[in-house]
Amino acid sequence: MTSETTYVHAALLDVLGYRHRLSQDRQSGSLDFKDALQRAMTVLSNFNEAEFSYQAISDTIIVTCARRDGFVELxxxxxxxxxxxxxxxxxxxxxxxxxxxxxSSHVTYSHALAVAHELESKTAIYPRVVIDHNILEMFKVANETKSITDAELICERNGVHFLNIIDPDNWAQAYKWAREMFAREKTFLLRKEQEFLKHSWFEEYLFNSPHRKPDVERYIPTMTLLRPDPPLPSARPPTTEPVAAMQEFAQRAGGLRPSTPLPSRKTKANSRNKKRKQLP
Structure with missing residues (x-):
């Protein structure tokens, strides 16, 4: 390593569903996704570039902070x-x-980005930003964790720490955005378990937050037990009489008038007996 190599806090973010949204723009001939990306990226334009640097390439966003004590701000x-x-x-x-x-202007050599990418691709799994536990250990050893815990910006589950984006003021808005997104993508998500799981996890995250609203319902349907389909409604009750059934079929086909009964076997036998009696 050269003397110019320094330690930085580095975040690598991946925009999920990038290819799908790009494909939608190509098929519709619109620029909706490009416009959405530009609006989302305006958030970065207001940051102090003396403390933070960022770059966006395709579906990847990189944000770095060179100050060790700038972790909470990051x-x-x-x-x-x-x-x-x-x-x-x-x-x-x-x-x-x-x-x-x-x-530099020509070279990027970064252990930080390599580790951040590994966290994103192998540990995060869901729509969350995972935080390297070594960062927390570093501040713990230095007895500098109070500012981190006071900020309430980190959640933990199963030993994995990740960014908390929910607070008392934005829970309802985050819920609304997530619910609308799921409603738009519901048809696309059908039988696509990996994509569906992202929405399911985020809903669970919202409703596990201490800031959740008690009177708000979940927006993703729960699991159900398979039941038999209801019977199809019948136009008319089926008949059990074979002669009546034949009459009904003939009437529909136009072969017999309603007033013309079909001769039964007994009627045919009586007719033959009468003919024999009339013979000399």
Missing amino acids: LKVLKKVVLGFLAEGLFVRGGVTYSPHFK
């Missing part, structure tokens, strides 16, 4: 970015780490 930036994309109907998944990083 999380606040990422929270705004994730919410900005959610407002445009887009989920974001990512990873955050603190590792060596070097970038």
Whole structure:
């Protein structure tokens, strides 16, 4: 490593559903997805570039902070970015780490981005931004965790720490955005379990938040037990008499008038007996 290589907090974010939305634009001949990306990215334009740097390439967004004590501020930036994309109907998944990083106009050499990418692709799984546990250990050893816990920007489950984007003021809005996104994509999600799981996890995240509204219902249907289909309604009750059934068929086909009964076997036998009696 050169002397110019420094440790930075680095976040690598992946915009989920990028190819699907791009395909929709190609098929419809519109620029809706491009416009949504531009609106979401305006959040980054208001940040202090002296503290944070960012770049966006296709479906990937990279945000770095060179200040060791800028970790909480970086999380606040990422929270705004994730919410900005959610407002445009887009989920974001990512990873955050603190590792060596070097970038010039020609070369990017970064352990930080490699680790962040690994967290995003292998650990995050759902629409969340996973935080390297080594960052928390670093601040814990230095007894500097109070500012982190006070900010309430980190959740933990099963030993995995990830960015908390929900607070008392935005729960209802985040719920509305997520619900609208699911409603738009419901048909596309049918039988696509990996994509469906992202929505299911995010709903679970919302309703596990201490800031959830008690009178709000879930928007994803729960599992149901398979039941037999109801019987189809019959136009008229079926008849059990074979002669009546034949008459009904003939009437529909136009072969017999309603007043013309079909001769039964007994009628035919009586007719033959009468003819025999009339013979000399």
